[in-house]
Amino acid sequence: MAYEYAITICDGTGCIQKGVRNLRQALDDELAKHQLTDKVKINLSGCLGMCDKGPVIVVNPGYTIYGNLVKDDITEIVTEHLIKGNPIARLAIQEDFMYNRFFRVFGDAKFFGKQMRIALRNCGIIDPDSxxxxxxxxxxxxxxxxxxxxxxxxxxxxxxxxxxxxxxxxxxxxxxxxxxxxxxxxxxxxxxxxxxxxxxxxxxxxxxxxxxxxxxxxxxxxxxxxxxxxxxxxxxxxxxxxxxxxxxxxxxxxxxxxxxxxxxxxxxxxxxxxxxxxxxxxxxxxxxxxxxxxxxxxxxxxxxxxxxxxxxxxxxxxxxxxxxxxxxxxxxxxxxxxWFKTIGTEKSKGTKVFALAGKVVNTGLIEVPMGTTLRQIVYDIGGGIPNGKQFKAVQTGGPSGGCLPADYLDTPVDYESLAKAGSIMGSGGMIVIDEDSCMVDIAKFFLEFTQNESCGKCTPCREGTRRMFEILTRITEGKGKAGDIENLQRLGNMIIKSSLCGLGQSAPNPVLSTIKNFREEYEEHIHNKKCRAGVCANLISYTITDKCIGCGACKRVCPTNAITGSAKNKHTINQDKCVKCGMCFETCKFDAITKL
Amino acid sequence: MAKALDVIKKKRAEAVGKIISKGYLSTKRVYVGMATCEIAAGSEEVMEVFRDAVKQKGLTDVYLSQKGCAGRCNLEPTVEVIEQGKNPVRYGQVDKQKAAEIIERHIKNGEVIEEWVID
Incomplete structure (x- = not known):
């Protein structure tokens, strides 16, 4: 839809208190009255950092910032500015914050609405070579x-x-x-x-x-x-x-x-x-x-x-x-x-850059004011989980951080709140995890990284992370034993207490936080030899059901010739030969193969 | 001794002058994303198409520049077309063919190609 104007409405706390949401209603009504709804795109933004002049709206193109607005001003903006094309000098405010530059160019795109770019203010705007x-x-x-x-x-x-x-x-x-x-x-x-x-x-x-x-x-x-x-x-x-x-x-x-x-x-x-x-x-x-x-x-x-x-x-x-x-x-x-102090939360000021990745629609580089919730990041900016899958956890802080489940989605992003929730701010990695990921496997992934990168100076970090990795590997292979979870916790806490630097002090975090928040998945792996996400190859098996029409597609793709059966008859998988690559599962057009 | 603030003002004025002399005031400005991630997604080829168009096909009144990463990882390479007095238009997942079409349809004929626009 080609729109002629893009209006950004500041939906930050300050402006909400000053009644910006009533203005939104008035604007919608006014646009409908003049049949302009299709021609004007409305975006909500997070705090634009102009709270003392709120409520604030920005009209593009032209980047006119209107402040201190009351309901009647909206009528005037619509009739004078939007219809006749004359910006209203009386209502316009002049603010030239550094970050505005970014907003001027990207303020009309939804992805950038809840963002505020201070550190990245010029990224994507200027020629970096000039x-x-x-x-x-x-x-x-x-x-x-x-x-x-x-x-x-x-x-x-x-x-x-x-x-x-x-x-x-x-x-x-x-x-x-x-x-x-x-x-x-x-x-x-x-x-x-x-x-x-x-x-x-x-x-x-x-x-x-x-x-x-x-x-x-x-x-x-x-x-x-x-x-x-x-x-x-x-x-x-x-x-x-x-x-x-x-x-x-x-x-x-x-x-x-x-x-x-x-x-x-x-x-x-x-x-x-x-x-x-x-x-x-x-x-x-x-x-x-x-x-x-x-x-x-x-x-x-x-x-x-x-x-x-x-x-x-x-x-x-x-x-x-x-x-x-x-x-x-x-x-x-x-x-x-x-000014800087007005952005963020009580103890964490300003913004934070995150590399948003994993199972989220809009992966990307984002910068948000401190205090933005994980939910806003994952759903408003990230656009939610693709393919209708269920959200499972969000991992912050990379190999030093932790996984937070859905209960923690309303945690505001700042140093203290994330630490309290059992993760860390870290340098800014943020990975969204959906139901298709196994938490034990994720903990193992991060631990494999840190145990490889341990410099070797402190024995607890050098040897301890190795032992933890071995235990996790065993669990994911279906050889977990009673007591493994307790051992992981004991080792993890010991490594944290006795390592010299941040690497060792934080390396067990991904394991400890997944045990805390997803203990049932560990227990299933150990006691029931089951991986609910279907990730750990040794804990899953593929079987062909009665839905099979004997087309032979699975047989042709199987790399180990584990599938047998004649044309138009139900096929079977030889479990001894199967390497659980999942090719048959992906190929079957008749939902006749189950993964358990 | 001149004050540092006066020196920087002079430098800024010179810089603005240089950018304008490169054609910044053209009616259309085109930016191609050129960070490592965008290049990996193929933005160098896209840039090449625009460069050739400006050089050989005598595309006039266009200011072409590279830019860093704006953060739309899943939609790269990105190309942005800014026209004076209009809302900027951003295209995502641009390849060589799309770039050529953007030149023909948007830059030359002023048609915004809705289906490729990043919203």
């Missing part, structure tokens, strides 16, 4: 503002006030980290960007860098100014060649434009950035292991304290933040901590 595009959208203005009007202490104070917390997963208050590092006395300090993204299924950092490399650089330069560092490093995996290429180009362009190097923007501030490539070890995402890797040593964590803010790279005070955290910095500076 510094001109970035500069045109107020790029590096935050840096200029900092260098012109703010002392390093002011910058630290602003970041502290914003309530921004580390987006790498742990959620440590960013401002505090900056403060600690700034207060250290040293002849040299460093700034590091942690782009060692390693969670299976996560691609937030890659997309952020590939879509808008300059925002990361700008954040880092501001960080360097705030703590008194002259050198920054980006630690990124070698398997992200395009991200690396774009970063290299961005650094070159920034140098050529006097934004990196000596006398940045004609001031006496000097700062430069170089790229260090990681070889793809998961543990190197842990800050102390990452620092060792940059130093040219084997990437293994060390005990903290001392924290990197005291003794980091080459023993110098080091400020290390994740890609997404850095990408937030220019917005915190430009739009101010006061």
């Amino acid at each position: 510094i001109d595009d970035y500069l045109a959208l107020r790029g590096y203005e935050a840096l200029a503002k900092v260098l012109t009007d703010m002392t390093p202490a002011d910058v630290v104070e602003e970041v502290k006030k914003s309530g921004l917390r580390g987006r790498g997963g742990a959620g440590f208050p960013t401002g505090l980290k900056w403060d600690f590092t700034a207060k250290q006395q040293a002849n040299e300090k460093f700034v590091i960007c942690n782009a060692d993204e390693g969670d299976p299924g996560a691609f937030m950092d890659r997309s952020a860098i590939e879509g808008d490399p300059h925002t990361v650089l700008e954040g880092m330069i501001i960080g360097g100014y705030a703590i008194g560092a002259k050198k920054g490093m980006i630690y990124i995996r070698a398997e992200y060649p395009l991200a690396i290429k774009r970063l290299e180009k961005a650094i070159k362009q920034a140098r050529a434009n006097g934004l990196l190097g000596n006398n940045i923007l004609e001031t006496d501030f000097n700062f430069d950035i170089e790229i260090r490539l990681g070889a793809g070890a998961f543990v190197c995402g842990e800050e102390t292991a990452l620092i060792r890797s940059i130093e040219g040593r084997r990437g293994m964590p060390r005990p903290r304290p001392p924290y990197p803010s005291v003794s980091g790279l080459f023993g110098k005070p080091t400020l290390i933040n994740n890609v997404e955290t850095w990408a937030n910095i220019p917005v915190v500076i430009m739009d101010g901590a006061e």
Whole structure:
């Protein structure tokens, strides 16, 4: 349907309190009255961050923002703006938040309605290879503002006030980290960007860098100014060649434009950035292991304290933040901590980027205000579960996180709520699981990953994850024993308590959380030798029922010739030969093969 | 010494000038998604079709650019057509044939190809 106007109605808490839903009704009535319903597309958005001017609606094309609306204004908007094409200056408000740029281009698509893009504000909008595009959208203005009007202490104070917390997963208050590092006395300090993204299924950092490399650089330069560092490093995996290429180009362009190097923007501030490539070890995402890797040593964590803010790279005070955290910095500076604080929940401010994947209609990269519920993410943005299947769980935090069942769908996404529910925020992987997935198998998948990636320094992590993996493998093969669940729990808790770094401390989470929330599936595997999702090959068998008409299609596709039978007669499967590949099941057009 | 804010303002003005000189004010702007994921889905070929069209077939008044990932993983490669004063149009799962058709039908004749539009 070709529509002429797209109207976005802010459906955030602030605007709802101010009666935006009555306006919605009035708008619907008014459009119907003028037979415009087909020509105007209405979208609901999450909080647009203009609560003090609510209720707010946005009319596109033209990106006119109307604020402080009452019911009568709607009539005027419809007759004057929509019908006659004259935007109403009296009702329009001028707001130029950084994130608005994104909304201006994508605000009419439903997928983006509940989103708010701060870190990804330029991704999908600008040419990432062009510094001109970035500069045109107020790029590096935050840096200029900092260098012109703010002392390093002011910058630290602003970041502290914003309530921004580390987006790498742990959620440590960013401002505090900056403060600690700034207060250290040293002849040299460093700034590091942690782009060692390693969670299976996560691609937030890659997309952020590939879509808008300059925002990361700008954040880092501001960080360097705030703590008194002259050198920054980006630690990124070698398997992200395009991200690396774009970063290299961005650094070159920034140098050529006097934004990196000596006398940045004609001031006496000097700062430069170089790229260090990681070889793809998961543990190197842990800050102390990452620092060792940059130093040219084997990437293994060390005990903290001392924290990197005291003794980091080459023993110098080091400020290390994740890609997404850095990408937030220019917005915190430009739009101010006061504004930033209004987005999110009490203890988690701003937005979070998630890589939404798995059994969901709209897989994709999303950024939502903290406090958005899992239900809104899975159903409103993700579009629900495809093929009419039942939702089973959502996995957050990748191999360090947990699986939350349907009871937890109304959990708001913030650091505390997710932890309370038994998962973690993590760096932003979010995998939707439907009824066709086996929870034991999923726990095994993540554990296989972490036990492979364990650096081997701590015995509980090195040996313990291996033993847990062996037990899980046994359970999925139908050889589970009574006591296995208790053993997994005992081992898991012990590994958490006695490992040095985040890898070991979180590796058992996928197993423990699935035992907590899906214990019955473990018990079925162990006691009934049954996998309800039909995933664990040793626990399922295929049989041919009386519906079989003897067409022979299954026989032809069977790779092991396990199916016998003559034409037009019922066929049978030889269970000893069957490898449970499922080819016959997929091929049968008559629903004559059952999977049990 | 000039203030950093003045320096950046000057730089921005220059940048805007450069973008305009590349044809930004054309009546139609076309963006092709070029992140790793989009390239894996085949966006380089799509970009090639648009580049050729601009170069060889003398497609005038079109500003062609790449962009990063907007997050629509399942619909990639994506192509976006923005015309002044109209709602932007985004096409999903574009391949070489679709790209050629978008050029003929949408860019040249102004017809929005509804069935490929991402809503």
